Amino acid sequence: MTKAITARAHTNIALIKYWGKLDADLIIPQNSSLSLTLAPFYTDTTVQFSPELSHDQIKIDGQLLSTAAGQRVHTFLDLVRQRAGLTAFAQVDSTNHVPTAAGLASSASGFAALAAAASKAAGLELSLPELSRLARRGSGSATRSIYGGFVEWQKGHDDLDSQAVPFQEKIDFDIQMIAILLDPRPKKVASRAGMAQVVATSPYYAAWPPTAEQDLIAMKAAILKKDLNLIGQLAEANAMKMHATTLSASPPFTYFEPETLTAIELVQNLRNNGVSCYYTMDAGPNVKVICSAKETPAILAQLQQHFPADHLLVAKPGPGVTYI
Ligand code: PMV
Numbered sequence: 001m002t003k004a005i006t007a008r009a010h011t012n013i014a015l016i017k018y019w020g021k022l023d024a025d026l027i028i029p030q031n032s033s034l035s036l037t038l039a040p041f042y043t044d045t046t047v048q049f050s051p052e053l054s055h056d057q058i059k060i061d062g063q064l065l066s067t068a069a070g071q072r073v074h075t076f077l078d079l080v081r082q083r084a085g086l087t088a089f090a091q092v093d094s095t096n097h098v099p100t101a102a103g104l105a106s107s108a109s110g111f112a113a114l115a116a117a118a119s120k121a122a123g124l125e126l127s128l129p130e131l132s133r134l135a136r137r138g139s140g141s142a143t144r145s146i147y148g149g150f151v152e153w154q155k156g157h158d159d160l161d162s163q164a165v166p167f168q169e170k171i172d173f174d175i176q177m178i179a180i181l182l183d184p185r186p187k188k189v190a191s192r193a194g195m196a197q198v199v200a201t202s203p204y205y206a207a208w209p210p211t212a213e214q215d216l217i218a219m220k221a222a223i224l225k226k227d228l229n230l231i232g233q234l235a236e237a238n239a240m241k242m243h244a245t246t247l248s249a250s251p252p253f254t255y256f257e258p259e260t261l262t263a264i265e266l267v268q269n270l271r272n273n274g275v276s277c278y279y280t281m282d283a284g285p286n287v288k289v290i291c292s293a294k295e296t297p298a299i300l301a302q303l304q305q306h307f308p309a310d311h312l313l314v315a316k317p318g319p320g321v322t323y324i
Helices: 071-084 106-121 128-138 140-146 191-201 205-224 228-247 258-272 296-303
Strands: 005-016 021-023 033-050 057-060 089-097 150-154 163-168 176-180 278-281 287-291 312-315
Touching: 005 106, 005 140, 005 205, 005 228, 005 278, 021 191, 033 106, 033 140, 033 176, 033 205, 033 312, 071 089, 071 106, 071 128, 089 106, 106 128, 106 140, 128 140, 128 163, 140 150, 140 163, 150 205, 163 205, 176 296, 191 228, 205 228, 228 278, 228 287, 258 278, 258 287, 258 296, 287 296, 296 312
Parallel strands: 057 089
Antiparallel strands: 005 033, 033 089, 033 150, 150 163, 176 287, 176 312, 278 287
């Protein structure tokens, strides 16, 4: 039996979105992306390989997954076993401090923590770039959760160069997010299926990779200038360009719920009243507000008039993957 290894990885929210794959098996994206790792949302995962097990045993938040439900994790563990020359099955115990599948990207923290714990338990001593590339095979966004702060996923060309690099690990200006939890149910269209449908059918998709690459260059300059307003404007516009591709897919779909529009309008109203705040959304209805800590109390006061206080989660920038 190998030693049990526990790793913690934090989730990240993209300011410039990853949307669409060039290679679905290797998870090579069509465009580079950039995210902010968040402190309060993380996954702790313990992995131990044991020759006594007859199959992988995967527990998420205390629930043992069926073979079908755990398929993505089994496939990922096969990859680790193959690299380490191991045949033993594994016991995986994962606890999410993230609302699972509610558009807060638990797959990012989940596969980043699994990559770190499983590789070390299997005896592989991977560097951070190697870990980032391994995490990518589980879920694209997980490639960025290896690092803290602002992180760029450089799309690269193949398995060996599509990886995240820290853009600014220690952030020395006032930026954070407020996640508005509108719908805790698992999302209706998973990001994987949604982006595949868009790439295959939306006539607007061809415009996405070049516009995202331009947004990324502008975003990096805005971060270096510590310009919160510019960061927010770019992130908001980039997110809406991504969501426009879902409406133009065949059949069309959307991640918006009625309350998503309420949240967006509140952010716009706050901004019209001189409060700097911007919104972004991933493959789910939840809205994340990009703002400063200084203005957070004023924003929360407004949001609390429409949403329960415990659905408003304030998130400061967080660290990269660690072993605990
Ligand atoms: O890696 P996935 O399959 O969770 O896809 C993430 C897609 C978005 O969250 C919409 C964008 C992103 O860059 O995180």
